[in-house]
Amino acid sequence: xxxxxxxxxxxxxxxxxxxxxxxxxxxxxxxxxxxxxxxxxxxxxxxxxxxxxxxxxxxxxxxxxxxxxxxxxxxxxxxxxxxxxxxxxxxxxxxxxxxxxxxxxxxxxxxxxxxxxxxxxxxxxxxxxxxxxxxxxxxxxxxxxxxxxxxxxxxxxxxxxxxxxxxxxxxxxxxxxxxxxxxxxxxxxxxxxxxxxxxxxxxxxxxxxxxxxxxxxxxxxxxxxxxxxxxxxxxxxxxxxxxxxxxxxxxxxxxxxxxxxxxxxxxxxxxxxxxxxxxxxxxxxxxxxxxxxxxxxxxxxxxxxxxxxxxxxxxxxxxxxxxxxxxxxxxxxxxxxxxxxxxxxxxxxxxxxxxxxxxxxxxxxxxxxxxxxxxxxxxxxxxxxxxxxxx
Amino acid sequence: xxxxxxxxxxxxxxxxxxxxxxxxxxxxxxxxxxxxxxxxxxxxxxxxxxxxxxxxxxxxxxxxxxxxxxxxxxxxxxxxxxxxxxxxxxxxxxxxxxxxxxxxxxxxxxxxxxxxxxxxxxxxxxxxxxxxxxxxxxxxxxxxxxxxxxxxxxxxxxxxxxxxxxxxxxxxxxxxxxxxxxxxxxxxxxxxxxxxxxxxxxxxxxxxxxxxxxxxxxxxxxxxxxxxxxxxxxxxxxxxxxxxxxxxxxxxxxxxxxxxxxxxxxxxxxxxxxxxxxxxxxxxxx
Numbered sequence: 001x002x003x004x005x006x007x008x009x010x011x012x013x014x015x016x017x018x019x020x021x022x023x024x025x026x027x028x029x030x031x032x033x034x035x036x037x038x039x040x041x042x043x044x045x046x047x048x049x050x051x052x053x054x055x056x057x058x059x060x061x062x063x064x065x066x067x068x069x070x071x072x073x074x075x076x077x078x079x080x081x082x083x084x085x086x087x088x089x090x091x092x093x094x095x096x097x098x099x100x101x102x103x104x105x106x107x108x109x110x111x112x113x114x115x116x117x118x119x120x121x122x123x124x125x126x127x128x129x130x131x132x133x134x135x136x137x138x139x140x141x142x143x144x145x146x147x148x149x150x151x152x153x154x155x156x157x158x159x160x161x162x163x164x165x166x167x168x169x170x171x172x173x174x175x176x177x178x179x180x181x182x183x184x185x186x187x188x189x190x191x192x193x194x195x196x197x198x199x200x201x202x203x204x205x206x207x208x209x210x211x212x213x214x215x216x217x218x219x220x221x222x223x224x225x226x227x228x229x230x231x232x233x234x235x236x237x238x239x240x241x242x243x244x245x246x247x248x249x250x251x252x253x254x255x256x257x258x259x260x261x262x263x264x265x266x267x268x269x270x271x272x273x274x275x276x277x278x279x280x281x282x283x284x285x286x287x288x289x290x291x292x293x294x295x296x297x298x299x300x301x302x303x304x305x306x307x308x309x310x311x312x313x314x315x316x317x318x319x320x321x322x323x324x325x326x327x328x329x330x331x332x333x334x335x336x337x338x339x340x341x342x343x344x345x346x347x348x349x350x351x352x353x354x355x356x357x358x359x360x361x362x363x364x365x366x367x368x369x370x371x372x373x374x375x376x377x378x379x380x381x382x383x384x385x386x387x388x389x390x391x
Numbered sequence: 392x393x394x395x396x397x398x399x400x401x402x403x404x405x406x407x408x409x410x411x412x413x414x415x416x417x418x419x420x421x422x423x424x425x426x427x428x429x430x431x432x433x434x435x436x437x438x439x440x441x442x443x444x445x446x447x448x449x450x451x452x453x454x455x456x457x458x459x460x461x462x463x464x465x466x467x468x469x470x471x472x473x474x475x476x477x478x479x480x481x482x483x484x485x486x487x488x489x490x491x492x493x494x495x496x497x498x499x500x501x502x503x504x505x506x507x508x509x510x511x512x513x514x515x516x517x518x519x520x521x522x523x524x525x526x527x528x529x530x531x532x533x534x535x536x537x538x539x540x541x542x543x544x545x546x547x548x549x550x551x552x553x554x555x556x557x558x559x560x561x562x563x564x565x566x567x568x569x570x571x572x573x574x575x576x577x578x579x580x581x582x583x584x585x586x587x588x589x590x591x592x593x594x595x596x597x598x599x600x601x602x603x604x605x606x607x608x609x610x611x612x613x614x615x616x617x618x619x620x621x622x623x624x625x626x627x628x629x630x631x632x633x634x635x636x637x638x639x640x641x642x643x644x645x646x647x648x649x650x651x652x653x654x655x656x657x658x659x660x661x662x663x664x665x666x667x668x669x670x671x672x673x674x675x676x677x
């Protein structure tokens with residue numbers, strides 16, 4: 001039971017495990033979802049989904065599955081709802097009632113007729129009419145079970161269809177490929193955490209103290225250790241101006257999130273591509289520039305390097321000396337990025353442009369090749385991938 | 392069903408999906424993990440579940456320094472060390488220095504208790520992993536006294552998280568999960584209603600409108616949540632603000648009174664005032 005649905009969820013990219021499926025089945029056995037499909041939806045969601053970013057995905061798969069709608073998984077459907085309903089029907093219906101279902105042409109026929117009725121229902125409902133079955137004449141209303149999640153006159157007050165509950169897709173903006181907020185970025189960046197003990201020893205190390213005291217024949221021997229904190233060091237290089245103007249907000253969010261997350265964070269700005277100097281204050285970008293070589297000397301190789309930029313420019317700006325749009329550069333940008341990458345082996349490029357557009361821009365391709373393919377979209381999922389590459 | 396069902400209380404409005412998740416957790420005696428925006432009543436839920444089911448509540452609030460072991464028990468080695476130096480007789484019985492934690496207390500309860508593990512994400516990343524066995528089998532071993540502590544009744548465990556850290560998969564698999572989404576207007580009306588039953592209908596309607604308008608202002612750093620709304624209404628009632636004051640059609644009154652209760656961030660207040668100012672200017676030029 002529910003196995004096809006389970007595999008559909010897994011194919012749909014959810015990390016649902018067998019334990020969770022068994023929990024759901026156990027809960028159903030205990031009669032938790034016996035009343036309606038709404039209940040079943042809520043129950044299965046509580047059992048199978050473990051992260052709010054997966055809720056929207058779950059809603060979509062649930063809707064696709066329990067509607068039998070043509071979708072990419074079309075061939076995998078759908079003996080489940082029927083099985084389930086049959087089971088439900090057996091729980092609820094008396095012998096006599098089941099005989100009446102048979103008289104109507106069997107379960108399949110009933111399901112089909114019901115489906116038709118339900119399709120109509122959907123339209124009529126939007127017009128504001130009443131549910132089928134409430135008047136007590138429809139065969140569907142009499143039995144009190146409801147495939148496809150439409151309540152048939154059970155609770156007069158609950159005047160919404162259960163299908164609608166998951167079709168509303170209320171959790172859409174929590175899906176991790178879409179929204180990127182400061183908070184989400186923080187959660188993603190936190191995976192970079194590497195706690196280490198560094199600095200002054202100012203905390204009592206109880207275990208060591210006890211150990212040393214015991215060895216010391218019971219005379220107190222206090223041992224101290226330094227506090228633990230995040231030891232990851234980050235160099236952040238942000239593209240600014242020009243085609244990046246569209247992405248200012250998202251970059252600001254990334255920046256503010258990473259600032260509070262890392263103790264060692266150094267940031268620099270560049271325009272379009274890395275050349276012989278970068279700057280820290282964009283208002284005085286022409287006056288106060290820092291030579292790129294100095295950066296590689298000042299910050300050790302244990303820093304992790306993150307570029308943020310759309311890498312959208314003319315290819316000349318990368319591969320030719322003098323290609324920069326702002327000044328005359330003696331050496332091509334490609335040379336400079338290679339120097340940086342030689343120093344910092346852990347480096348990624350985050351691109352706010354969606355991945356689907358990268359192939360159409362030659363400069364993005366070149367940059368990605370220079371980065372050995374370590375270019376990731378600036379979404380939560382992309383950030384995750386990137387951080388894996390940085391670890 | 393042997394268990395009584397949770398269906399919200401006179402002071403707490405539970406949506407259908409929340410009730411289902413809680414009841415599933417109660418019936419199957421598994422932990423339930425509650426996530427959601429701050430101020431949507433995650434912690435309150437445990438208190439209300441305990442109240443409505445008439446069960447004792449044990450609260451374990453997690454801090455960044457909390458270790459899983461502290462919920463089970465702590466061996467006060469320092470006290471024992473001190474006593475040994477002073478020649479205290481208690482020192483010979485190690486159980487004198489075992490301090491019971493919240494989980495142990497809940498396990499020892501004579502009736503089925505509710506155990507709240509609040510803000511589990513505050514602790515170290517390994518914290519949930521260290522509790523897997525305890526939550527699964529509802530038992531743990533005290534090494535110092537060689538004693539197995541087993542739950543008399545499997546407690547109803549409610550765990551809340553603010554999403555500051557990812558929780559490990561193995562931990563998640565053992566829990567039911569519910570995400571408290573921000574309530575829609577009709578749920579919000581019910582929530583306000585249980586808190587302020589004598590509130591005038593028109594004031595409530597206007598207050599809710601104003602509240603959702605503030606929430607919809609783009610760019611707010613911290614959107615006001617349910618608990619802020621409740622505080623604000625409390626203030627409105629205390630100040631006896633007439634409903635007309637909250638009406639937004641008149642641009643001169645577009646800033647809701649006492650909005651300090653809704654916006655908790657200086658930048659947000661500033662942004663909000665600027666927007667209203669702009670709005671007012673464009674309104675007067677029309």
